Amino acid sequence: MFNDSLFFSLSTRMSKQGRTIIFSIHQPRYSIFKLFDSLTLLASGRVIFHGPAQEALGYFASAGHHCEPYNNPADFFLDVINGDSSAVISNREDEDGEAKETEESSKREKPLIEKVAEFYVNSTFFRETKAELDQLSGVQKKKKSVVFKELTYATSFFHQLKWIAKRSFKNLLGNPQASIAEIIVTIFLGLIIGAIFYDLKNDSMGIQNRAGVLFFLLDNQCFSSVSAVELFVVEKKLFIHEYISGYYRVSSYFFGKLLSDLLPMRMLTTIIFTCITYFFLGLKLVVDSFFITMFTLLMVAYAASSMSLAIAAGQSVVSLATFLMNITFVFMMLFAGLLVNLRTIVPWLSWLQYFSIPQYGYAAVQHNEFLGQNFCPGLNVTANNTCSFAICTGEEYLINQGIDLSPWGLWKNHVALACMTVIFLTIAYLKLLFLKKFS
Template identity: 50%
Template structure:
């Protein structure tokens, strides 16, 4: 017995298997000719866990059920209600979902889809991931530099970029930063076109665009399809002015195939089943109204629960009886025969392996990622300028205040408090470092999955380019200004040792934020957790001036980043210092309490080793913490793709 979805499969193109383009789908670099994508009885299942914390139960849901079809050069639209089926089908065809839940066969020109198919085809997600702080040409150069083999010359890359700019009418905007939605969408398409892959997938490319911009985007896709490219995209209720450009239409609802075939034949197919079409109605709206059981597919606030349940129930009723009530097209048997012919003997050679391959070496990727990161930093000059001005003013105020408050009786205590303040500043300014990977998460997932770069290239290219100008530079400016105004140790060795300590402290503090932020979706969670940690640890670092306070909690210092930085700065500042005026015992005698005159005495009271090891042991601890936290960050990035099912 045939599949429950068989009656709705309609042929899109009339070619014999021998007419298919000769393309080596196992080529690790690229597919270069026209491509016909066919899918045969594909189903997709997901394991869903219950939300009850005490009773964790898992169940398997079938999201797609026995879907077959053929898509060739042209505009191939996937439509359906807002139940996630259309985007899921697109992602499955584009190899952007976990293959463990997939059954069935997906072929390219009658051959198995290669394991690195997602790297040899274009894909544009619904949410644009274009970097808006660099120009359109910069984005295209980045894509061409990392996705084209090293054997392609610079002149050839430049030629491809210029051709794409001309095709998409972007010549006048090539030096403009893509800030508007329309320009971002066209830039996304351009970044995929420079690779000249024959298949391009787009997830709802018109979402959030006005009618004029939507028309421009579809016109661009139309021009691409006329050059022999296979364009496959999901879309929600397009207007007729958009719908009339479609070559192939695929309707899915509740994971089932409702129609697949030439878009021009869809209206006749539905009317032949007895559904009445009004001439003034939009065909796309008419199809979705039929699938939804008479309900328009809109999202409105204020729907009652029973109305939503009735909507879902009627939709399932329609999809459940669809094969029974709909007529079988006269060419259904020919379609099934052609699909079986395309499948051929490939059932014996089925592989669910998915891999990401890169065509450029590590150092090449590292250089381009670092270069783009610095350009991204320079993309907001006014933000950097305001930040520096605020830091300079704050440093001058703090340094001046400590300078004016100096006196013989409290000289040593005031310096210790100032060093604690400098330690706290390094930590607090590093709290938002976790946003680095949270904000860039969608872009990283898309680019890595598409074969732009390896995780290692991204990790080592992003860290120095982002942390040095955004984290280390502001903290260094604040420390230097405060250092000289407040009159701290003026020796050359002491100054550079302090600068190195500040750098180690800032990087260690930022590493904590990065390790927590790499696996999160919301930056606020990371910021809150890191803030609580540093406030708690700075509190105990301040109390460490009195070693007899809460000895039961003394073990906490071993997990405190501020503790090691604070002790290193104290050791550098106080060792070899004398804070009492020479030959002036009368001035010292005016102090009510006992005055510590030498830095060594203070350090011994605090339990410091006066040897050089007493200083460098803190740096060793900071280095170990930094290495451990950055390793955790790297592992988080490696696991991120699996959690996101990319």
Template identity: 50%
Template sequence: MPASVSQEEKEQKVEKLIQELGLGRVADSRVGTQLIRGISGGERKRTNIGMELIIDPPVLFLDEPTTGLDASTANSPRYSIYRLFDSLTLLVHGKQGTPVSPTTTRLTSSWTSSTETPALRLWPEQQRRITEGKKSSSSSSRSRTITYKTGFFTQFRWVLKRTFQNLLLNPQTSIAQIAVTLFLALIVGFIFFGVKNDPSGLQNSHEYISGYYRVSVYFLCKMLSDIIALRTIPAVVFSCVSYFMIGLKPTVAAFFTFMFSVTMVAYTATAMALAISADQTVVAIANIFMTIACVFMMIFAGLLVNLPSIASWLAWLKYFSIPRYGLAALQINEFTGEEFLDNQGVDWSTWGLWQNHVALGVMTFCFLTIAYLKLRFIRKFT
């Protein structure tokens, strides 16, 4: 609702709408998710209708709002339901017809067949004006833009608040993400527990180290909530567990560099997943593209193949590998050039370390831009 409406008026309107839709019993209940039962199907449909009515729309289209609620009345409503409507219009393929007797039809044909009829002489002019009216109407409808009742920052504040509330009220996904990350950190920590900085330890490390508001408001809020809850926290947990179990360089700077590198890789991978899946309506198709991208990046990450040994006409593909930048940053953070990095073709200077993070940041920005443009401009036809 517009900012000119007071908070008290908003609350009164919401309460009135809840009572009119018969949702008073579940006013303080959760709608529900795939993991939580929540309210019933009919109450969900009425909640969706209430979300549309709250802004006082001039016209409200309800496409089979009772479908799936009652098999016996879904397609054949009882008479008491029909009595609630003021008028009923039936459309057949966008046309309208009225019953006409055969006699009237013959009289009409006889009248229109005469070119001497005064009204008929005016028909071409009327037809031209109707055609021009249709053209102007269609052009104005194409140029019409969506208007918003509230400003950008008002939308941003409330959508961001709602997004974080959803995370707090439905923490199952976040808890599962952290639990999986903690489990993987323990596995990695046990595998590399107390690894030594000798040729054997280096070889093991090399072989096992292995996304009623503006679209912009929704996108920014989704990014902030996803980055904090589902990417940053798991990356911090993973780093805290695995770093000390493996026994990597025991300095504060090295530890936070490790954590920052892991977090940047998580951000970039998430942004890539969003860029790939933003315009996909079929999950299987998005999974195929993600699998192809991940396999490609793992090949050029420097784990399976020594990058300096790759042919020059293929070597440029390594710059599109997200794991390569993360692996190079972790190698520079842990080892020195004389021991390992020269053989791997890694620039172990100070800029050599931070250029990996800059590259990940640029890739994250590009992927997020692609995802936003897809959400903003690509229209899905159903």
């Protein structure tokens, strides 16, 4: 049998240790009522009493309502609130209670509640409670803002990070439809691209095919990263609720979501996509070139996803964030280097290329693939013996595209992508940090 007295006593001891315990109890018996620290009584939307529970009987006695001997105080308080004449009428010698009808008692019920409520407003209990509330909420606006926005946390940053990442990863595994669909589409797309551009040749057409497929690889990485907009938009209300409740810091939530969702999914799809397409296409069969291509595609994916987060953070509608991302990527594609030679753009517009994510990725994969290639087999392609009307070496193609042939010409693109990733993630974090959370 459930022992409610033991349970209440145990709950009282646990609450004194700093734990918050909430449960509902109806008409407690006297042995349980004695364990109450404070008591609040409400009737018809009015506060009848709020103060120490052990002083409640004396308070009602001063108001003219005396508890009968051996009566449960909890029942007595309900009688007062409900206007029961057997409990609330005292010192009424001039009234013949036995002659009053039930209808007349009900007519006195509302005035009785108002009388008791007014008595409480004029009591010391009300003044003490009002003083405590004024001190807590603050009379000035600044004090009120500090009270509600200075949150304290019972756990460390790394403890919160661990559990947020663990929860997000479990949600990812528990609802794998989107993740599995993304992996299946990646595999299917890789096979289709591999079949279309299968076994690229080192001839004049091989230059065009290589330039086109490398651009498509970067294009795919950018547009597949649009799905990252849902990372903070879908859980916006949940994040606000848990943050203002003091569950975790903004930084713990931000990095936890990145570590458990964004980083592993982008890495997995990039590895799968690169392994399928690279060998189907017959790109440069050098170990270093393979991993540089994979690393470049991964950096582009992270930079594009970071920009998606920067645009989507704080938004409430996924479709709006997706639309903005698509427009931004289409604009960036114009300055990637395939559709137009970047050296031919007018000076007052050429600076826009430095804000294009695919431009850095495209320059890196071209440098990695074309350097050292010969597209005029059987011809002597020494420095001064090249075709006048055709590009025969990868170096000639890179120079024509305005790409630096030095090692720094390759790695400066990765540095730029890393910087853009950090900048966009910082913007996303600041938008979450300064998001309006208190209404």
